[in-house]
Amino acid sequence: MNQSWILNKRPSGYPQISDFKLISSDVPKLQEGEVLVESHYLSLDPYMRGRMNDTKSYVPSLKLGDIMTGEVVGKVISTKSRRINEGDFVTAHIGWQKYGKIDASSVRKIDPSLGPISTSLGVLGMPGLTAYFGFLDVCSPMPGDTVVVSAASGAVGGIVGQIAKIMGCKVIGIAGSDQKTSYCVSELNFDHVINYKTENVLNKINEYAPGGVDVYFDNVGGDISDSVMSHLSVGARIAICGQISLYNLEEPAMGARIGSTLLINQAVMRGFLVFQFKSRYQEGLDKLSEWVLDGKIKYKEDIVKGIDKVPDTFIGMMQGKNFGKLLVTFI
Amino acid sequence: MNQSWILNKRPSGYPQISDFKLISSDVPKLQEGEVLVESHYLSLDPYMRGRMNDTKSYVPSLKLGDIMTGEVVGKVISTKSRRINEGDFVTAHIGWQKYGKIDASSVRKIDPSLGPISTSLGVLGMPGLTAYFGFLDVCSPMPGDTVVVSAASGAVGGIVGQIAKIMGCKVIGIAGSDQKTSYCVSELNFDHVINYKTENVLNKINEYAPGGVDVYFDNVGGDISDSVMSHLSVGARIAICGQISLYNLEEPAMGARIGSTLLINQAVMRGFLVFQFKSRYQEGLDKLSEWVLDGKIKYKEDIVKGIDKVPDTFIGMMQGKNFGKLLVTFI
Numbered sequence: 001m002n003q004s005w006i007l008n009k010r011p012s013g014y015p016q017i018s019d020f021k022l023i024s025s026d027v028p029k030l031q032e033g034e035v036l037v038e039s040h041y042l043s044l045d046p047y048m049r050g051r052m053n054d055t056k057s058y059v060p061s062l063k064l065g066d067i068m069t070g071e072v073v074g075k076v077i078s079t080k081s082r083r084i085n086e087g088d089f090v091t092a093h094i095g096w097q098k099y100g101k102i103d104a105s106s107v108r109k110i111d112p113s114l115g116p117i118s119t120s121l122g123v124l125g126m127p128g129l130t131a132y133f134g135f136l137d138v139c140s141p142m143p144g145d146t147v148v149v150s151a152a153s154g155a156v157g158g159i160v161g162q163i164a165k166i167m168g169c170k171v172i173g174i175a176g177s178d179q180k181t182s183y184c185v186s187e188l189n190f191d192h193v194i195n196y197k198t199e200n201v202l203n204k205i206n207e208y209a210p211g212g213v214d215v216y217f218d219n220v221g222g223d224i225s226d227s228v229m230s231h232l233s234v235g236a237r238i239a240i241c242g243q244i245s246l247y248n249l250e251e252p253a254m255g256a257r258i259g260s261t262l263l264i265n266q267a268v269m270r271g272f273l274v275f276q277f278k279s280r281y282q283e284g285l286d287k288l289s290e291w292v293l294d295g296k297i298k299y300k301e302d303i304v305k306g307i308d309k310v311p312d313t314f315i316g317m318m319q320g321k322n323f324g325k326l327l328v329t330f331i
Numbered sequence: 332m333n334q335s336w337i338l339n340k341r342p343s344g345y346p347q348i349s350d351f352k353l354i355s356s357d358v359p360k361l362q363e364g365e366v367l368v369e370s371h372y373l374s375l376d377p378y379m380r381g382r383m384n385d386t387k388s389y390v391p392s393l394k395l396g397d398i399m400t401g402e403v404v405g406k407v408i409s410t411k412s413r414r415i416n417e418g419d420f421v422t423a424h425i426g427w428q429k430y431g432k433i434d435a436s437s438v439r440k441i442d443p444s445l446g447p448i449s450t451s452l453g454v455l456g457m458p459g460l461t462a463y464f465g466f467l468d469v470c471s472p473m474p475g476d477t478v479v480v481s482a483a484s485g486a487v488g489g490i491v492g493q494i495a496k497i498m499g500c501k502v503i504g505i506a507g508s509d510q511k512t513s514y515c516v517s518e519l520n521f522d523h524v525i526n527y528k529t530e531n532v533l534n535k536i537n538e539y540a541p542g543g544v545d546v547y548f549d550n551v552g553g554d555i556s557d558s559v560m561s562h563l564s565v566g567a568r569i570a571i572c573g574q575i576s577l578y579n580l581e582e583p584a585m586g587a588r589i590g591s592t593l594l595i596n597q598a599v600m601r602g603f604l605v606f607q608f609k610s611r612y613q614e615g616l617d618k619l620s621e622w623v624l625d626g627k628i629k630y631k632e633d634i635v636k637g638i639d640k641v642p643d644t645f646i647g648m649m650q651g652k653n654f655g656k657l658l659v660t661f662i
Contacts, residue, residue, distance in 0.1 A: 050595075057595045058565070221590045234389070243590045253591075257584040259552045259574045262602030264381075264388045269600045271593030 002027045003307055004097035007062045011052055014248045014318060019052070020068065020311040028101040030080045035104045037092045039072035041303070041327045043121040044314050045155075049247040058273060068096035068310075071126065073110060073117045084109065091120050096310055098330050114289070122155055122325035123299040124288055126274055130241060131159035132284040133277040136167075138239040138270050139215045143168030146209045148228050151219035152193060153180035153300070155325035156241060159288075160217045161190050162297045169215070172208045174201065174224060176320045183323075187298055201227035212236070220245045226256050236267040248318055300324030333358045334638055335428035338393045342383055345579045345649060350383070351399065351642040359432040361411045366435045368423045370403035372634070372658045374452040375645050376486075377550075380578040389604060399427035399641075404441060404451045415440065422451050427641055429661050445620070453486055453656035454630040455619055457605055461572060462490035463615040464608040467498075469570040469601050470546045474499030477540045479559050482550035483524060484511040484631070486656035487572060490619075491548045492521050493628045500546070503539045505532065505555060507651045514654075518629055532558040543567070543596075551576045557587050567598040579649055631655030 001024050008021035030036055051062045051069045062069065072095075076088045081104030084090065090107040094100025110120045122128060134156070141147060147164040151157040152173025161171045161184065173184040173193040181193035192208040194201055201224055205213065212233030218225050221243030229238065246253045262269060277284070291297040302324040304313045310328050317326050332355050339352035361367055382393045382400045393400065403426075407419045412435030415421065421438040425431025441451045453459060465487070472478060478495040482488040483504025492502045492515065504515045504524040512524035523539040525532055532555055536544065543564030549556050552574030560569065577584045593600060608615070622628040633655040635644045641659050648657050 058597070218590065221588065225590065240590050240594045243588075243594060246588065246591060253588040254585055255588045257552065257574075257577065257586045258589060258600075259549065259556065259571050259602070260577060260584075262600060263571045263574060263604075265602060266389070266604055266607060267602055269589075269593060271590070271596060271598055273594075273597055276597060 001025070002097060002099045004095065005068045005307075005310055007052060007064055007066050007068060010054060010064070011248075013250045015049070015052065015311070015315050017311050017315070022308070027099045030078060030101055032080050033104055034080050034101045035076045035084050035090070035092075035107065036078040036099060036101050037072065037074045037090060037094055037107070038077045039074040039094065039098055039100070039330050041074070041118045041121055041329050042070050042072045042096060042310065043126070044070070044310070044317055044322075044326045044328060045126070046242050046244045046247060046317065048314065049318060069093070070095050071121060072100070073120045079104070089117050091125060098307060115292075118301055118303070118327055119292075119299065121327060122301060123159060123292060123297060124285055127155035127325060128159055128288045129277065129281055129284045130274040131156045131163060132288060133274060133280070134239050134241050134272055135160045135163050135215075135217055137277065138272050139217060139237045141167050141169055141215055145169045145214035146172065146211065146233070147215040147217065148172045148174065148205065148209070148213050149217040149219070150174045150224055150228070151242070151244065152184050152190065153188075153323060154219060157217070157219055158184070158188055158300065158324070159297060162188055162291075164215075165189055166291065166296055170209075172205070172213075174220075174228075177323075180323060183300070187300075196224050202230060205231050215239075217241060218243070222246055222253065222255065229258060229261055232261065232265045232267050234265050234267075236265055238267065238269040240269060240271040244318070302326045304328045306330070332356070333428060333430045335426065336399045336638075336641055338383060338395055338397050338399060341385060341395070342579075344581045346380070346383065346642070346646050348642050348646070353639070358430050361409060361432055363411050364435055365411050365432050366407045366415050366421070366423075366438065367409040367430060367432050368403065368405045368421060368425055368438070369408045369430055370405040370425065370428065370661050372405070372449045372452055372660050373401050373403045373427060373641065374456070375401070375641070375648055375653075375657045375659060376457070377573050377575045377578060377648065379645065380649060400424070401426050402452060402457065403431070404448045404456075410435070420448050422456060429638060446623070449632055449634070449658055450623075450630065452658060453632060454490060454623060454628060455616055458486035458656060459490055459619045460608065460612055460615045461605040462487045462494060463619060464605060464611070465570050465572050465603055466491045466494050466546075466548055468608065469603050470548060470568045472498050472500055472546055476500045476545035477503065477542065477564070478546040478548065479503045479505065479536065479540070479544050480548040480550070481505045481555055481559070482573070482575065483515050483521065484519075484654060485550060488548070488550055489515070489519055489631065489655070490628060493519055493622075495546075496520055497622065497627055501540075503536070503544075505551075505559075508654075511654060514631070518631075527555050533561060536562050546570075548572060549574070553577055553584065553586065560589060560592055563592065563596045563598050565596050565598075567596050569598065569600040571600060571602040575649070633657045635659045637661070
C-alpha cells in the first residue's frame with residue numbers, strides 16, 4: 001500500500017497539522033515510459049509553503065486534495081523505461097509519499113557509490129545548485145568582498161558562505177541560535193555570525209562590515225534584511241533567494257522602501273530561481289562534488305524518521321527549528 | 332555684482348522659501364586654470380532636494396550657507412585657462428548663481444551653432460544621458476517589450492519613452508495631468524499614458540500590459556511604483572532613476588515589501604546614477620543628437636525668467652508643476 005500527504009486546507013498564516021491529511025491508496029500502475037520510485041528521503045524546503053497558497057507564483061499552486069509537492073531520493077522498484085533500470089537510485093519530484101510513479105525522463109540518476117544518496121537532495125542537489133548559481137552568478141563576488149548571508153546554517157546559506165570563503169571573501173552569517181552561530185564559525189569558518197534573536201543585527205553589521213556590505217545573499221527577507229541593507233557599499237549586489245520570514249504572514253508584508261537605498265548605492269537586487277540555470281546544472285554539480293571531496297565544503301543534515309512526522313517537521317522548519325538540510329526518511 | 336542662492340535652513344518635508352537666501356557678493360577673482368562663467372540657464376532637478384538633507388548619499392550634503400548645487404549653461408566672460416577662451420559657451424556646475432568661477436577642466440564646451448544652448452542641460456545633457464544609459468544599459472530592452480515609465484513627460488521620462496519607441500517597445504507612460512498625458516500620446520507617440528491623479532494605476536496597468544510589465548523605468552517611487560510592480564512579467568527589469576515621491580517625506584517611507592515580487596518573477600531592480608557611465612558620455616550625446624536631428628526625439632522646455640524665481644520654481648517642481656525640462660534664465 002502507498003501513503004501520501006495531501007493538501008487538506010489552505011493555511012492562513014503558519015500551517016497547522018489539520019491542513020494536511022495522510023491518505024492510503026494502492027501503489028500506482030505504470031504506463032509506458034514511467035518508473036515507480038520508492039522514497040528513501042524526502043526533502044523539506046521553504047518553497048513548499050508558497051505552493052499551499054492560492055496566489056500567483058512561478059508555478060501553479062496546489063489544489064485542495066493534491067499530493068504535497070516535494071523531491072525525494074529513492075530506488076526504482078519497477079520500470080517501463082529503457083533508460084532507467086530496476087534498482088537504480090534517482091531523485092524524483094513525486095511529492096510527500098512512500099511510492100510515486102513518474103515519467104522516466106524527469107528523474108535524475110544517482111551513483112550511490114559516490115557518497116550518501118541523501119546528498120543528492122542537499123549539497124549535491126537543489127540547495128547546493130541554488131547556492132552555487134545564486135552566489136557566483138547572481139552576486140558576481142570579488143575576492144575581498146564583504147558577504148552577508150541570512151539563514152546561514154541552512155541548506156543553502158551554509159554552502160553560500162563556504163563558497164564565499166573559497167572565493168576569498170569576508171563572510172558574515174546571520175542565524176537564529178547560538179548552536180547555529182557556533183557551527184558557522186567553528187565548522188564552516190565564517191568570519192562572523194550574528195544571532196538575530198539575541199543580538200542587534202544593525203549594530204553588528206556596522207561593526208563587522210565597516211566598509212559596507214558588498215554582497216547580501218538573502219534567504220529570509222523582513223526586518224533582518226532591512227538591517228543588512230541599511231549598510232550597503234556602493235555597487236552592492238543583493239540576491240533574493242528566499243523570504244521565509246514573510247511566507248506565513250496573513251497580510252502583505254510592509255516595510256522600509258528600498259528604492260532610495262538602491263539608488264544612492266547604485267546597488268542591484270535580483271530575485272532568482274535555480275531553474276534559470278538548468279542548462280548548467282552539471283557544471284555546478286561537478287564543482288560542488290570536487291569541493292566536498294576536497295573538504296572545502298562541509299554539509300549538515302537534519303534527518304527525521306517516519307512518514308507520520310512530515311507535517312510537524314515542515315511546520316518546525318518554518319520556525320527555524322531544523323539545523324542543517326532537513327530530510328525525512330520513510331524506510 | 333554677483334547674486335547667489337544659499338542653503339539657509341534644512342527643510343523638513345517640502346522645502347519652504349525661507350530655506351533659501353539670496354546673497355550678493357563681488358564677482359569672484361580667478362586663479363590660474365579657472366574660468367568665470369556667466370549663467371544663461373540654470374537647470375533645476377529633483378536630485379537637488381537630497382543635497383539639502385544632512386544624510387548619507389552618493390555625494391556629501393550641502394552645509395548651511397553653501398551655494399545651492401546646480402548645473403548651468405553660460406558664457407565664459409573671463410579665463411585663466413588655455414583650454415577655454417573668453418566667449419566660449421560651456422556647461423558648468425557653478426550652482427544657483429549669476430556668475431561662478433570653476434576649474435576649466437570640469438566644464439564641458441558647447442557648440443552653439445548646433446542648436447539652442449539650453450539643450451545642453453536637457454536632451455543633450457544630464458537628463459538625456461540619464462535616459463540613454465539608464466534605459467539602454469540598465470533595462471536591457473528588447474523589441475516588443477512592454478515598458479512603463481513614470482514622470483513620463485519629464486526631462487528624463489519623455490526621452491526614455493521615445494528611445495523605447497525607437498527600440499520597438501510598447502510604451503506606457505504615467506504622468507500627473509491631462510495636458511501631460513495628451514502630450515505624451517500625441518507628440519511623443521507613447522502607446523498609452525495613465526493620469527495617476529484621476530485614474531487607477533493598478534487597473535490601467537493590467538489593462539494596457541496584459542502580458543505584464545517587462546521594463547519599468549522609475550522616476551517616482553511610492554504607491555505608483557507599487558502598482559506597476561504588482562504586474563511584472565517573468566524576467567522584468569526595473570531601473571531606479573529617481574524617487575521624487577519620497578524626497579520630501581519627514582519619516583522614512585514604508586510600503587509593500589518587494590523581495591517576494593522580485594523572487595517569483597526572477598526580476599531585477601537596479602539603482603543607477605548617470606556618472607557611472609561617464610566614460611561613454613560622448614557615445615550617448617552623439618546618438619541623442621542624431622535622434623534629435625532626425626526628429627525621432629522631441630523635447631520640451633519649461634523656462635522661467637529671473638533669479639528671484641528660483642526657489643519657488645524648485646518647490647513647484649517637487650509638486651509636479653513643471654511641464655518639460657525645467658530651466659531658469661537669468662539674462
